[in-house]
Amino acid sequence: MQPAYLFDIDGTLLKVRHKVNRTLIQRILERFGFNHIDVAGLDFAGKTDRDIFSDLLKQPDEDMFHQVKQVYLQELERSLSVSDIHVYNGVHDSLDYLRERAAWTGLLTGNFARAARIKLAVTGLLDRFRFGAFGDDHHDRNDLPPSAFEELVRHSGEQFRPSDLIIIGDTPRDVACARSFGSVAVAVATGSYSYEELSDCGADTVLHSLEEFPEWNERYVASRA
Template sequence: MELIVLWDIDHTLIENAGVSKEIYAAAFSSLAGHEPSGPARTEGRTDRLIMRDMFLREGLPVPKWSVIEDALTRAGHDRLGDLRSRGTALPGVHEVLKAASARNGWVSSVLTGNIAANARVKLSVFGLDSLLDLPVGAYGADAELRPGLVAVARERMRRLRGVPADVPAVLVGDTPRDVEAALATGSGMLAVASGVHSSEELAAAGAHEILPGLSDTRRVLGILESFRGA
């Protein structure tokens, strides 16, 4: 294998149109018995941190993670229709994922703060799931902090696909936390200013390769290729 590519989902591959925060609010409400006083704080954090923060902000004990994950799974499934009607795959995403999946020696998967069930919901709604090697990705239940997800994905790739430990990895994401995860793990980083963070914010976080989005397939693949063997 020559390159590992790990894609963020929300605001990198898809626009969820607020459905993600509705999922968190619904999961919280089902466990707490009332709506949260404010929206979930996301910005590239994992579901473990997002949900824990919601309970702590309300002065409530944090339920066991398995209970929270079940609530998130139900809430995500219940809002599949909302995501389909209001959300969208971002420009160029189908094309670039298809091209990456066809590259010989590349493993293209996800590194996301979403739990696996909701990641699959979000990707399948827009026909992206078949273009990614999802079993070897890393998800919001796998670690509290985003840098820890890189090791999870690498271990799954080693175990399930035989990917050697020295194969370079590159992350593609839209938040400073994506950049932090890449820098902390010695991974490459392609930042996209397709979310709430500007190119200037992503550069200040340490990203050197920054695009406005993923619409230029040739350019995206060229940047990813530059990390091969780095």
């Protein structure tokens, strides 16, 4: 059985212009009366959206959280355009490569599910992914792999094992969540962490970009045979 592949979004597949996303979040916080928070310098890398907004709102009750979430998603859908997003080199080729091999390809992202779909729809990548786990219900990224695994088994009808999952991301949190589930951790140095930093955090392999992914995968799959 060939592996299944789970991709992070931000920093791995694409980058939303920093100013666009941070400005949007800042504006929404101020609309709800959180005028004392400056999001410009905060580190969101590898966190789930639920964790990010819960921290920004100082552990809100569920009603407040869902109000802010809905406004954020509405504003993101209304304002995000293709000019606001850069898709990294190698992304289209890597996803084409996996599609040609009929590989099960999904998402493991801290984004809210609707935010993930908005970003991927704008870039034309949405139809490349058949299942996924998202940041709507989990503060801890390590809770996402079991959800993704359950979706994979349900959709595929195949008997995958955790070690059959390859989790691709750009932060130490992506690596840690793969490790927590006994899956293969592939780190890609296109986000805010360097190749050297990712090499030091326990990834099974580190790529400079997804341009290197097909060649790496050929070697990896051959080693499993």
